[in-house]
Amino acid sequence: MKQEEIEFAQMVRTHKETIYTVCYMFANDADEVNDLFQEVLINLWSGLGQFRGESKVDTWIYRVSLNTCISSDRKKKQATVPLTMDINLFEDKDEDTRQIQMLYKRIHQLKPFDRAIVLLWLENMSYEEIAAIVGITVKNVSVRLYRIKEQLKQMSNQ
Helix, strand or coil, X not given: CCHHHHHHHXXXXXXXXXXXXXXXXXXXXXXXXXXXXXXXXXXXXXXXXXXXXXXXXXXXXXHHHHHHHHCHHHCCCCCCCCCCCCCCCCCCCXXXXXXXXXXXXXXXXXXXXXXXXXXXXXXXXXXXXXXXXXXXXXXXXXXXXXXXXXXXXXXXXX
């Protein structure tokens, strides 16, 4: 195996939960999560040569994952080799998981860009990191998160 392939495999192992979480946020079922996950891996591999290191690897992975998931409706699915994950939030049935699923269901009703912002916020990223990943100002992140929280509160009151 080439050094580049070894480094890529290590990067995927290190960040697979992040990639899975982004895909989960944009999927309707476990099969779609896996399809999106594989598409993200393809895009990461394709873009690896263009990554200039001007941002952290984490930021780049989030950006590629989010862009892939947001634009997945406009792209045709590519044939890929199935990968298995150790986690599947679609199958857990305990009370905490049901509450998380309810939250994700509400978040899934948001517009894709707002979904991306709230996902990053739920990942405990700073407003500066969120702004860098999605390409807006820190002030805009603050305003959007306030509006998103209000929208989610309204959904819970229905």
